[in-house]
Amino acid sequence: MAHNEAAEKSERFSAGSGGDEADAWRARLGWAFGLIADDPAEREAALAHLDGVRRDCRAALERCNELWHLTRPLGPEEQYQEPTFRRAREVYAQMSGRSLPGGLWVGGGGRGPRLPYALLFLEWEARFPREWTEHAKAWGAKQSLIRLMAVAGHDQPTRAKLIDLVEVVVQRAYRCKDREYVRVARAVDGEVLRHRLHAAAASDNPWARLHAGYILWLLDRPEVPNTRHVWRTWVAETSGRHRDFSGPR
Structure with missing residues (x-):
């Protein structure tokens, strides 16, 4: 952009x-x-x-x-x-x-004048992770901002940006606090997000297949918590090709 x-x-x-x-x-x-x-x-x-x-x-x-x-x-x-x-x-x-x-x-708060800058910080980490890590690495801030964004009732431009971020994140190898994006996915769940996640889950990218599949599984089970134990159990119960990706999250 x-x-x-x-x-x-x-x-x-x-x-x-x-x-x-x-x-x-x-x-x-x-x-x-x-x-x-x-x-x-x-x-x-x-x-x-x-x-x-x-x-x-x-x-x-x-x-x-x-x-x-x-x-x-x-x-x-x-x-x-x-x-x-x-x-x-x-x-x-x-x-x-x-x-x-x-x-x-x-x-x-999470909305109003701070909103574009919170989204900017998350987009920067998602699109340019090397530069973000070198110049302003702050995992706690990333986690806090994701949680701040993971609420219902966003306007359409904000929902679109958050869906974009989820799509970018599922395409890559796991980075610290990426698991928090499950909160965002649940907050902006809908046809557009699910269409993109299904496309990622059917792609040739093993990370996208793994991460998108996990998020889709959780979206269908809103009562299931997004914990390390749930993640590892899900990986263990899915295809053996996922076993190489079952490290700490």
Whole structure:
């Protein structure tokens, strides 16, 4: 997806939320849509921006830690009112808000202005896993964002994006926290998703056959929990060609 197209989708996803709040998110993290651009040069520029912001965050955190030690003799109440230390904390918060994944947790729920940036972070990990791992690996953030997205009632553009993500993920060898996408599949279950999963399960890709087959099996059994035990039992009970893929999940 080109950067301009991604930015236009961000505008549509943010529609209906407070304009000022959406503008604030865009000012902090609008650059991040370059991370999922089709143009390698645009992605490279966005990665360089992210690396710079993360360096600033580390420097600001080091400054906070230094001042915390220096002001500790003041006592707990006076310490946090000390102007230099207070300003250092403000700078760190500002830097974190312009970075990933830290900036994703600056206010807002799963919907509204945060939604396009949460989806962006997940799409980045799904489409460009090497770059994501090198520049912003955060398995806990990935898990939290998937769970945040795994709810009913999304609008059509959001449902379409989540279905796309499930389709991408089932095509690859398992990555940490990919099993969480079962939650998303259950939240957006429907004809479109099942059609894509059936196609993946019938493909020549062994990972797609395995992962898509497992998700389809769970979609037909909403009462069954998505646990490691269930996964391993399912693999053991399916065709022997799956046995090589039954490692930890």
